[in-house]
Amino acid sequence: MEITLGIAQKLLPQRPPDAHKGTFGHVFVVAGSRGFTGAVKLCCDAAMRSGAGLVTAGIPAPLGDAICATFYEPMSLLLPATEEETLSRDALGPALEFAEGKDAVVLGPGLSRNAQTQEFVLEFVRLVRAPMLIDADGLNAVAVRPEVLLESAGPRVLTPHPGEMGRLVGMNASEVVADRESVASAFAGRYSCTLVLKGRNTLVVGTEPGGTVRGPFINTTGNSGLASGGTGDVLSGLIGGLIAQGMDPLDAALLGVYVHGLAGDLAAAAKTQRGMMASDVINALPDAWRLLEQDTPPL
Numbered sequence: 425m426e427i428t429l430g431i432a433q434k435l436l437p438q439r440p441p442d443a444h445k446g447t448f449g450h451v452f453v454v455a456g457s458r459g460f461t462g463a464v465k466l467c468c469d470a471a472m473r474s475g476a477g478l479v480t481a482g483i484p485a486p487l488g489d490a491i492c493a494t495f496y497e498p499m500s501l502l503l504p505a506t507e508e509e510t511l512s513r514d515a516l517g518p519a520l521e522f523a524e525g526k527d528a529v530v531l532g533p534g535l536s537r538n539a540q541t542q543e544f545v546l547e548f549v550r551l552v553r554a555p556m557l558i559d560a561d562g563l564n565a566v567a568v569r570p571e572v573l574l575e576s577a578g579p580r581v582l583t584p585h586p587g588e589m590g591r592l593v594g595m596n597a598s599e600v601v602a603d604r605e606s607v608a609s610a611f612a613g614r615y616s617c618t619l620v621l622k623g624r625n626t627l628v629v630g631t632e633p634g635g636t637v638r639g640p641f642i643n644t645t646g647n648s649g650l651a652s653g654g655t656g657d658v659l660s661g662l663i664g665g666l667i668a669q670g671m672d673p674l675d676a677a678l679l680g681v682y683v684h685g686l687a688g689d690l691a692a693a694a695k696t697q698r699g700m701m702a703s704d705v706i707n708a709l710p711d712a713w714r715l716l717e718q719d720t721p722p723l
Contacts, residue, residue, distance in 0.1 A: 427628070427643045432682040433716050437475070437669045448477035449527035449668025453498075453661065454519060454548070456483045457541070458509035460534025461491050463560070466654045466702050467533045467661035468498040473709040474665025474680075476528075482519055484509050510538040516547050523552045530664035532562025533657040542568065550575050555667045557581040559660040560588075567591040573615040581673045583620040583660055605640050613637045618673045620663070622656060626681045630674030641678055645685025649692045654702030659684045662709070687712040 440447065451471045456464040464481050471479045479498040483491050484505035492500050501522055503515035511519075523529055529552055535541050545565035549558065550572050556579070558566060563584050566572060570592055573580055586597040586604070593600070593611060600607050604621055612619040612629040621627040626646065629639035663680035667673055690711050691704040 425639070425641050427641050427645075427678050427682045429682075429716070432679055435671070435675050435679040436716055437666065437671055439475070445477035448475055449665070449670065450478040450480065451476050451528050451530060451661070451664050451668045452480050452482060452501075452523050452526045452554075453530045453533075453664070454482040454503075454511070455530070455533040455535060455657075456481070456487055456491060457511070457534055457536035457538070458484075458487065460536065461487055461494070462654060463534030463657045464491050465494045466657040466706065467530060467664075468495060469703075469706050470658040470661030470709070471530065471665035471668075472497050472661075473706055474662045474669070475713075476665035476668045479661075479665070480522070480526075482511075482515075482522065484511055484515075506538055506540050508536070508538055510536040510541045511544050513540045513543045516544050519544075519548060520551055523548075523554055526554050526668075527670070528664045528668035529554050529556040530559070530660050531556055532559040533660060535561035535565075537561055537564055541565070546572050549573070549580070551577055553577040555579045555581070555673055557583060557660055557664045557667070559583045559656060563588045564591060570615060573617055579618070579673050580615075581618040581620065581663060581667070581677055583622060583656065583663070585622045585656065589621055608640055609637050612639075618677050620659075620677050620681060622659070626685070628674070628677045628681060630677070638674060643681045643685055645682055646688050647685075647692050647697050649695075649697035649700040650685070650688045650705070652701050655684075655688070655705055658702050658705050683709065683712050683716070686715065 485502035542565040586600040626643040666676035687708040690708040
């Protein structure tokens with residue numbers, strides 16, 4: 425089934441006129457390491473542009489000044505770090521405490537593959553009760569022990585590109601692309617998660633509580649300009665923000681990939697596919713939302 429304008433419009437969360445910032449949820453973004461501070465900003469800014477009420481970045485403490493200087497709206501939580509300025513295993517306690525009661529967690533952008541950080545990721549994935557989106561280096565850690573998904577205390581959404589999907593299932597990227605619908609459906613069914621397999625016509629697959637697979641759903645927006653560093657961080661923040669607003673994880677993934685692609689189409693129209701970058705997609709999100717709200721046909 426295709427993800428179309430009509431489907432996306434039906435999924436739009438309501439915006440009550442008497443709402444306050446608490447109405448629209450709090451996203452906890454756990455991300456960043458030395459050399460990958462931009463991933464934090466992109467993810468948090470996209471979460472804010474999703475319509476979420478509050479966003480907090482959980483980041484390695486030594487990078488706090490550098491990261492926090494790049495944004496205004498998100499808040500920050502400084503967490504224990506390794507000598508390499510990645511999250512250490514000692515970050516688990518304070519991160520779990522902060523995650524309690526949050527509406528959604530996004531884990532992974534720019535975290536690194538440091539051994540201590542991977543230990544942190546696996547326990548964090550297992551113990552957090554809030555809905556969690558796992559991306560990037562979060563996925564690389566889960567690939568070491570994917571069974572952690574079955575032990576998780578709450579629903580999980582994974583957003584791999586073909587290379588990350590390959591690491592999760594023991595295949596190479598070209599093998600994943602050649603049989604992507606079967607690979608995505610089998611993984612989602614086995615691990616009872618929502619899976620977003622990125623690429624041309626991104627696929628979304630979900631599972632019912634009883635394990636029945638829903639999908640795959642095929643996205644109809646987007647272009648090659650999205651093949652640029654950081655656009656995956658934007659998608660993660662966007663879907664995480666929608667989950668925080670009370671959306672079912674599968675519905676949030678369906679709406680998120682459609683709007684992300686639509687914003688990419690708007691950015692390409694303004695900048696060209698060759699000249700656009702991830703921040704252009706974030707800046708185009710308000711116009712993408714307007715198109716959905718005004719019942720305007722896609723580009």
